[in-house]
Amino acid sequence: MSLAWEGGRHPGWPARLGPLRVDAGLVALRPPRLRDASAWSATRLRDQAYLEDWEPTAFDGWHERNAVLAWPAHWSSLKSMARRGHALPFVITVDGRLAGQITVGNIVRGSLRSAWVGYWVAADRARGGVATAALALVVDHCFGAAGLHRLEATARPENAASLRVLAKVGFRREGLFRRYLDVAGDWRDHVCFAMTAEEASPEGIVRRMVAQGYAQTA
Numbered sequence: 001m002s003l004a005w006e007g008g009r010h011p012g013w014p015a016r017l018g019p020l021r022v023d024a025g026l027v028a029l030r031p032p033r034l035r036d037a038s039a040w041s042a043t044r045l046r047d048q049a050y051l052e053d054w055e056p057t058a059f060d061g062w063h064e065r066n067a068v069l070a071w072p073a074h075w076s077s078l079k080s081m082a083r084r085g086h087a088l089p090f091v092i093t094v095d096g097r098l099a100g101q102i103t104v105g106n107i108v109r110g111s112l113r114s115a116w117v118g119y120w121v122a123a124d125r126a127r128g129g130v131a132t133a134a135l136a137l138v139v140d141h142c143f144g145a146a147g148l149h150r151l152e153a154t155a156r157p158e159n160a161a162s163l164r165v166l167a168k169v170g171f172r173r174e175g176l177f178r179r180y181l182d183v184a185g186d187w188r189d190h191v192c193f194a195m196t197a198e199e200a201s202p203e204g205i206v207r208r209m210v211a212q213g214y215a216q217t218a
């Protein structure tokens with residue numbers, strides 16, 4: 001059997017996905033750019049209270065970690081992981097403006113062909129279908145061009161918005177990981193969800209989202 005990545009290529013990267021129209025606007029995904037620094041930083045500094053409870057604990061403070069000057073190192077690390085085939089790091093745009101990130105990480109090939117997916121959306125674009133659309137685009141890309149077979153996502157049981165996004169997109173609850181991730185200053189339980197390529201086929205998640213009225217193709 002010939003596998004696309006055996007030649008050292010990293011399927012599915014770089015890529016631009018979408019657009020999909022949702023209530024918040026036109027959602028598209030693209031690779032991060034060095035010049036995203038000021039939009040990224042301004043959004044994350046403004047949204048500290050809304051994001052902080054769901055993000056990994058860090059020893060440096062929120063302001064230092066999300067300053068304009070922090071972006072080049074973050075961008076460079078995402079770029080390097082993507083080049084090595086370990087991640088698919090997307091910036092989410094709404095009507096062409098940075099409105100969040102969605103990252104497929106820990107990509108393992110071979111007979112596993114699995115990864116996790118994580119995301120955040122700017123508070124002023126929240127509850128408008130952006131995360132749902134971004135996740136649908138990413139799932140179809142992962143099971144299509146990127147050649148993966150399984151995606152996992154975890155969310156804190158208290159994170160009602162994220163649990164709802166995963167349910168809408170069709171992720172299946174697999175169990176509770178106790179004291180799984182160091183988030184917001186402590187080891188937090190996380191609900192584990194997963195989806196395999198078979199569960200997204202034959203029509204794909206984007207088509208399903210459109211049929212269910214969650215998004216429109218632009």
Ligand SMILES: CC(C)(COP(=O)(O)OP(=O)(O)OC[C@H]1O[C@@H](n2cnc3c(N)ncnc32)[C@H](O)[C@@H]1OP(=O)(O)O)[C@@H](O)C(=O)NCCC(=O)NCCS
Binds near residue numbers: 130
């Ligand atoms: C989770 C998050 C990405 C959702 O983004 P979003 O663009 O608002 O998501 P969507 O609009 O596609 O869907 C959100 C759904 O959750 C629902 N929701 C939002 N807040 C909710 C709350 N506090 N309680 C219950 N439901 C809630 C919305 O009503 C919507 O469901 P609906 O379409 O059935 O009405 C965003 O809230 C966020 O970035 N949060 C902080 C970071 C984070 O939690 N990341 C994920 C870590 S696992």
